[in-house]
Amino acid sequence: MSAAHNTLAVEHLRVTFGKAPNAATAVDDVSFEIRQGEVFGLVGESGCGKSVTCRSLIQLFGGSRPSAMTGSISFEGRNLAALQPKDLVKVRGSEIAMIFQDPMTALNPTMKVGRQIEEGLRQHEKLSARQAREKAITLLKSVGVMAPERRLDSYPHAFSGGMRQRVLIAIALACRPKLLIADEPTTALDVTVQDQILKLILKLRAEIGMAVLLVTHDLGVVAQTCDRVAVMYAGRIVELATTEQLFAKPSHPYTRALLNALPAHGGRGGRLQPIGGSPPSLAAPPPGCRFHPRCSLAIPACELQQPPLAAIQEGHSAACIRIGEPA
Amino acid sequence: MNLLFFCISRLLQLVPVLLGITIVAFLLLRVMPGDPATLMLGSRGTPEDIAALTSQLGLDRPLWQQYLSFLGDIARGSFGRSIAYKAEIGPLLIARLWPTLALVGLSTVIAVLMTIPLAMYTAVRRNGAVDHAVKFFFVTAMAMPPFWLGVLLVLPLAIAVPIFPVSGYGQDWLDKLHHLALPAFIIALGTAALTIRSLRSSIIAVLGADYVDTARAKGLPERSVLRRHVFRNSLTSTISVLAVHTSWVIGGTVVIETVFGIPGLGSLLVASISARDYPMVQGLTVTFAVLVVVINLLADIAYSIVDPRVSLS
């Protein structure tokens, strides 16, 4: 548990969009660590703040900038949250890389694939044009793209979705980062391709020795790939555990509900149990525990205060006041 | 090779349009009420003059024969004979073509030079003071008649402080550029008003695209992201806007060339109409239309160069 083994430590991260009275806190007091070389899963329904959490790490918000961001993000001895933009740019791509959900839109349609791979190499490693090209060929080969010498000069529209995600992985891993953020990397792909991409990420993680932050809404993916998991609900982490602990002893009612919704895990009678209700608005979250309006175990006390994450056993904690009560 | 094939096939597709253009230009002055020869001579014409002109222009022949001989004239490059200049029209058109092309080209260059930095800046700093100021200025500029600007700007910029010549075209190319600068700038204001608006909104749309995040995630500095990834992808719709507007600009040269006394196709059109030189007007309308067609072709080619998804077939 010592800090020396952590690649990344996020503490009290809070990210808000918009101005009061319409301010929405997408990430609310989130803390977690990612250890060297591990695959850390971040799970939750869409809109729970998992995407914003990982985008905050390298402050990459696309079109909408947050109005406020507090907390600390220590990475290799630096606080990324306090870094000047020009220093943060040096971290992106070289030490922390990211791949996105939809490979169909994540590649520049007007630039040859080879150049898109070479760009990062030339930026960070100051390679010559020829060196960058050779490295790009090696990279494409390592992500399983056939005839890379030829494919280098194609435009993205000549690639399938799965192939594009491979190219995006090659772009992300070009400079051998210490941490790869993968934001739902398989959601937009066919089921058969999903599996290949996950296996590819795991294989390359072992080769490079990097840590992976894997964002997903799919607990099946978590079971298959992750060492440790954080479950997010409405901007907060509600349960944090190793993958075995989570599946063996899911402790937060929300985690249990998610597991019951999973076909293979099958609740009673093997039936899929959907979670009733819908996630709350982040602009006006319910008082107390944010899950209580949808929780089958809710008691009046749940509306009064937000439960903190409390340890259940070594490496496993959950944020629910009813934990520890005799069942 | 691919590009060459594309150009040739596009040129072949243009044949019907070009034929149509000659038919419209031919009919334009013939379906109008009144007899062309009478209109041309106005009140001065005696019946004998009218009869002479009618036979000189072949107006007494059937329409289809007249059209075929018009086509023949075009094919030969003569475009018929001018009444006012008493000479073949083709060479006159070519001499007048260059000042007009230079004016349109220079104004487009000025407009593009204004558009790129202003659109980039206002898109990145949108809703800032500069954004609002640029928007207000160019909305107003679009409503300004170019001939009015031409008349007024001459006072501070050519008379009070003689930076630019009042009118005319000049001798060597530098002198010509000097003469064209003010009229080209006036035309460019209207063009830039449209292209800044178009490019700004494309850039804003592209800034939110996933691949821009990919580029940032690579660790490229924002400047490189804008230059390599945002800019090029924003261009396509602006190219179309520019092409459509250039047709308007080519027509606009008619007025601005007259204001600044530039010896181009536009001022020739006004002079020929005043002189009732109908064969010349006919040749000019064909030339103007062909210019527009060529510019649209160039825009199509530019489009396919910028965006590899547009297939070249």
Next chain:
Amino acid sequence: MKLLSQETVRRFKQNRNLQVGLFLLAVIVLTSLFGPSLVPYDPEELDFGNPLLAPTLQHPFGTDDLGRDVLARVVAAGQVDMQVVAVCVLLPFLIGSTIGLVSGYFGGWIDRVIMRFVDILWAFPFYVLVISIVGALGPSTTNIYLAFSLVVWISFARIVRGEVLLARRLEYTLAASVLGYSHARIMLRHILPNVITPAIVFMMADVVLTILGVTSLGFLGLGIQPPTPEWGVMIADGRNFIQDGWWISLFPGLAIVLVGLTFTLIGDGLDDLLRPKA
């Protein structure tokens, strides 16, 4: 009914462009209607004792080379220009929208022939055609109307046809044709209300192009003829006195800018109001 829904009213209240544009339009219309009776000078009355007077309280816009009051002439010219522009915009709007509607609705060879023709006319620059037609027929308001109608309808036809092609795929048209309604009824009652919005928005932009076109004709001496006051003619008149009487050209031009700005704002405002943003 549909136009005045609560949603539309709410969006109008937030629509600064449209509010300012409509306010300016009211100013222009009121000035054209009542201006001439408020300005104490006759726009065509010569006063050789007072040529080229700079703007003063007595003559806020100054006087021209013949001693005529420029304000009176700008206001009088406004009546003339606005009337001509209105006809030059409405005629092509009606003609073009009808042709576009028919072309898009029936499709087939009618559509192919019309669109081929539109493509060909599209190649001729606007000014070149208008000036050639008016020049050939001689300067008169009727000929100006004719020229603009012959040239500008293609823009409206293109816009409306494109919208009709989209609308024809939608269910309500299908339902109407299944019910056995006549072509005319389907076109007018079911399609037209759904396709006319972009044409109306474009009509506002067309006002700006048309005011520039009409005054250009006047400026070139091919439009409305002196002594009728007209903005383009006035700018041309002032050109010879630009050093001693810059106000003769300045004020009619500002009037054109005001009209252009007004309709640009209304056009942008209508676009925001009527076109649901994706």
